[in-house]
Amino acid sequence: MKIMKLKLIPRLSLGISCLAIGALLTGCEKPTGNGASATSDSPKQPNASMSVLNDGVGAKAGRVENMHLTRFIEIFFAHRDAKTGKLVAECYNTMFTSKGIPASKDTAPQALVEGLDFAKMKTEYGVLGASLNGPKLWTPDWTEIDIGVEREFNGLKAAWVAQLSMGDNAGGVSETTPYQPTPIARKSALGWNKGTTVLLLDDAEGNTWILKGFQMGLKPQYTYEQFVAAGQSQFKKLPPGWKFRVKTLDRDLNEKPEGGMATIMADEFFNVYDKTGPGMSDYKP
Structure with a gap:
């Protein structure tokens, strides 16, 4: 699976993959039909009313509850920063809209995701590239994050949650390295409640x-429940001495990285993990 090389701009709070994946671990899935990404060196000049370049200006801190196992996607719009000329990407997430989390816990219905036309979005918004992350399942129970302008894409509402730095190559892709800790800039807070089962x-x-962040993709090979039930036996690349376990929390677990720096990691299935303990969370489960 190919992924875009992304790193966070320290002055902005981290979004979900952004939060959930972050930087080098942002997976891009290709939906059937219209394609999952579109890039170009010469974007159409956007209409002022359609511009996404200022969607993070005036973003306000918000807290969302009842998020455990919510299905979501993220949409990225790549463009050059007006001041530096560097490539950046605006990140929009379907979990942080004014509608809140629905009873179904599905903020990204399959049919609507498959209908996303990234080539059309690239032209419509006048950006260098448009791409998709997910679908994924979010495991924390709550999240605090800066939330900006809300937009609608093919019937899917998504709110601005971060701006990412893409280095010098809009089309740059590489393979992730499973089980390799990666430091990222992040100010957002999140947590799991007492009684929640965690992996x-x-x-x-x-x-x-x-x-x-549990990776589903557009063509899931198994459910979250099946993944949990399979346990450690399904891991084929787990480093020596590593162990997978499932635990029901006996007290709340709260996470907010000290100094605005978090440590994350992907496994061989493109699921994303956060380090726990000193500097990351109030205890190690």
């Missing part, structure tokens, strides 16, 4: 990692 990886150095 954990214990590494050989004694660190515990908590699964935050």
